[in-house]
Amino acid sequence: xxxxxxxxxxxxDFLLNEFCVISFLAKKSGLDERLLxxxxxxxxxxxxxxxxxxxxxxxxNTALGIVQNAEDAEDIAxxxxxxxxxxxxxxxxxxxxxxxxxxxxxxxxxxHERRKKRKKRFAFVKSLFGEESEVVVHPPxxxxxxxxxxxxxxxxxxxxxxxxxxxxxxxxxxxxxxEGLSYQEVSEVMQTTxxxxxxxxxxxxxxxxxxxxxxxxxxx
Amino acid sequence: xxxxxxxxxxIEEALDSLDGIRRASPQPWFYARVKARLDREEKTVWESxxxxxxxxxxxxxxxxxILMLNVFVxxxxxxxxxxxxxxxxxxxxxxxxxxxxxxxxxxxxxxx
Numbered sequence: 001x002x003x004x005x006x007x008x009x010x011x012x013d014f015l016l017n018e019f020c021v022i023s024f025l026a027k028k029s030g031l032d033e034r035l036l037x038x039x040x041x042x043x044x045x046x047x048x049x050x051x052x053x054x055x056x057x058x059x060x061n062t063a064l065g066i067v068q069n070a071e072d073a074e075d076i077a078x079x080x081x082x083x084x085x086x087x088x089x090x091x092x093x094x095x096x097x098x099x100x101x102x103x104x105x106x107x108x109x110x111x112h113e114r115r116k117k118r119k120k121r122f123a124f125v126k127s128l129f130g131e132e133s134e135v136v137v138h139p140p141x142x143x144x145x146x147x148x149x150x151x152x153x154x155x156x157x158x159x160x161x162x163x164x165x166x167x168x169x170x171x172x173x174x175x176x177x178x179e180g181l182s183y184q185e186v187s188e189v190m191q192t193t194x195x196x197x198x199x200x201x202x203x204x205x206x207x208x209x210x211x212x213x214x215x216x217x218x219x220x
Numbered sequence: 221x222x223x224x225x226x227x228x229x230x231i232e233e234a235l236d237s238l239d240g241i242r243r244a245s246p247q248p249w250f251y252a253r254v255k256a257r258l259d260r261e262e263k264t265v266w267e268s269x270x271x272x273x274x275x276x277x278x279x280x281x282x283x284x285x286i287l288m289l290n291v292f293v294x295x296x297x298x299x300x301x302x303x304x305x306x307x308x309x310x311x312x313x314x315x316x317x318x319x320x321x322x323x324x325x326x327x328x329x330x331x332x
Contacts, residue, residue: 052251060250061243074246081254082261146242154230154237161234177238205235212231 033097040088052081058098058179059105061146065178066109066170068142068159076108083108095188102179102189106171144178161211169204172197 036054039047059080064073083104091100141156142163162170168190175186176197183197190197272278 049251052254056250057243057245060246064244070244073244074250077246077250078254078257082258085258086261144238144241145244147237148240151233151237151239154234155241158234158237178241179243180241208235209231212234213227216227216230 034093037088037091037093037097040085048081048085051084055098055101056081059101062102062105062175062179063109064144065174066106067112068163070145072112073109076105076112079108080105099185099188102175103191106189110167110171157212157215158208161208161215164211165204165207169200169207172200173204173208176201 036047036051040051056077060073060077063076063080064070067073067076080101084101091097142159143152143156144159147155162173165173171190172186175181175189176183181189183194183201187194187197
């Protein structure tokens with residue numbers, strides 16, 4: 001195709017080429033993903049290694065955004081990939097592989113948070129009965145390593161407020177803001193509608209503003 | 221008023237503080253740790269299966285099940301044999317069977 005509209009401002013050929021390259025790469029990565037999954041189902045260790053190396057940051061970052069602790073996030077990320085290896089046969093391909101990974105990471109992260117809360121409650125009840133319990137150390141403010149340097153203090157305050165959000169709002173906010181997923185992608189991971197995600201984000205922002213207001217009033 | 225403005229400003233800055241955030245990465249050699257964990261879990265599964273199977277109660281229950289199965293199969297077999305023999309008019313009592321096996325003239329016994 002030799003048509004060109006304008007000399008340098010708008011080049012149709014260039015745009016068409018770019019589109020073709022991007023489509024090719026997207027198709028190729030989709031094919032690669034399907035090939036890796038097929039190979040992993042056959043027990044191919046090299047495929048498993050490729051899967052771990054491709055998606056380890058995504059899984060770790062998701063867990064980190066939810067549990068706000070690097071050690072716990074690492075532990076959860078390992079559990080996620082172990083589960084992927086053990087239950088790959090249950091992945092039917094009706095969603096993207098990354099969507100499936102996100103769901104496993106979220107489930108394990110939320111399970112971890114529930115176990116932590118149960119331990120705290122149990123320790124509190126034990127202390128009421130005068131039984132010795134572990135010293136509860138309140139964790140310091142969470143600093144996400146990927147936050148820009150000049151925003152670290154504000155981000156720490158925000159993460160503190162995020163940790164008090166209801167689970168669904170917290171998930172939607174974390175997936176959108178920390179993982180950078182679009183509302184459409186968040187809705188696929190959370191298996192809900194885009195309008196539900198919009199509503200969750202709206203309510204999350206309202207709750208975060210309230211929490212931050214109280215925080216800044218107290219801390220100046 | 222100024223303080224309120226400052227707080228509101230700070231809230232907005234905090235809400236925007238995750239803009240430009242980069243993904244965090246796990247510590248190096250993450251795959252090696254995943255592989256080690258997988259190997260540990262696989263060993264643990266086999267260990268727990270063999271531990272369960274070696275329990276005395278499980279062994280006794282298994283033996284009892286096998287014995288009952290054998291009794292059931294044998295009783296079914298003898299019932300089937302009996303019905304087949306009846307159909308073909310064959311002698312089924314054990315004395316006649318022994319007599320025929322040892323060529324003993326059971327029917328023409330000389331009475332003492």
